[in-house]
Amino acid sequence: MAEVLEPATTGTNRVGFELDRFELADGDRFEVNGRWFGVRGRRFIRPSLTLVADDEQRRLLADLEHKPWAAEDGQPWEASFPCDEDDGSWVEAELNVAPDITITLSLPGAARSRRRRSRPSSSSGASGASGASGASGASGASGASGASGASMGSRRGEASESPAPAPRRPRQPSTELVKARREAHRVQRELERKDAELAELAAELERRGAKLDEVSGARDAAREAREAASAEHDRLAQARGEALKMRDEAAAERDAAAGARAEALRMRDAAMAARDEALAERRAAIDARDELAAQLDAAQAARAAAMAERDAALDARDQVAAERDALLGDRDDAVRVRDGAVAANERTAAEREALSATLEQLRSERDEAVASRGAAMVMRNAANAPPAFRRESSRILHFLPALVVIFIAIVAAFLLHIL
Secondary structure, X not given: OOEEXXXXXXXXXXXXXXXXXXXXXXXXXXXXXXXXXXXXXXXXXXOEEEEEOOOOEEEEEOOOOOOOOOOOEOOEEEEEEEOOOOOOOOOEEEEEEEOOEEEEXXXXXXXXXXXXXXXXXXXXXOOOOOOOOOOOOOOOOOOOOOOOOOEEOOOOOOXXXXXXXXXXXXXXXXXXXXXXXXXXXXXXHHHHHHHHHHHHHHHHHHHHHHHHHHHHHHHHHHHHHHHHHHHHHHHHHHOOOOOHHHHHHHHHHHHHHHHHHHXXXXXXXXXXXHHHHHHHHHHHHHHHHHHHHHHHHHHHHHHHHHHHHHHHHHHHHHHHXXXXXXXXXXXXXXXXXXXXXXXHHHHHHHHHHHHHHHHHHHHHHHHHHHHHHHHHHHHHHHHXXXXXXXXXXXXXXXXXXXXXXXXXXHHHHHHHXXX
């Protein structure tokens, strides 16, 4: 069954590693197979494997054949670390793939298993290792945090934490909310800039590690040259009696070897100074990374609060929009009713004006007819009435037109009142 390991990291993103195989192949290289989780968007550097003993460490760089720094989330991943010797004295191994990603692996083999069983274990059965103080610059980025334990049967070694519910905020965004959003954006840009600087520091550490490897190779070559010179010196010392000339040549070669040794010692001192400087820079980078992580956590909390306030404001806006739509519908209904009433009023006014005009025309015609009729009746009565009653009839006919006019005026006023 695969072993799920969680790297010791101080960042906010959790990264897990599922170990499938870790063994010493053909006695000259360590092979690591597994899968990475939570590494989307992450960029690996050239992996290194640090073998740790009780009082020493040894750093191995990954073979360039597999290019293991191009890791994909959940996909098979492998790396090979050449090793020219295996004396069985190593206690554990630390795999480093990024400045903030380092995991602890159990060394394969029965002897190492017995040594691992003799080490104290935690109550949960997981194996852990504390960071070695004063380690060399090739020991990875887990100098202060211990590696997390392995859990069997689990695919990923990280636990998700549900965020606490955000408190209820006012419906309208305040000035403090606007300032908090601006500060969050500024902090986010600052974090991105710091991440870029950390990536550049990691690349610089990788270059210095390669330079240290080159210096170590030169030191080994100088050591071999010194041993060869010592052997030649011994041989020449045994053959000193053969010829004085050969002794002088051997002395010259010895002087040259001494010069090479001095040069190798000088290069070693320079390499150690460079290593100390790289360690100091790495510690400063780790401190800066921790500070940036704390700032990022604060910015994320402020962002969560701002998002909650924004959601409350959006809910209030939707409610106001619904009320506005209802009022607009009522307004449209009232406008339609008002337009109908205005149209009906206009039709009534038009009909009233038409009736008034008709009434005026009828009134004028009536007046003319009444006048004509009155005159005709007077003439007829005058012609037909006997002489005795002619005076009384003329009095009644005298008030008849006025009575007709009063009656017509009353009818007209009644009709106008009704309209």
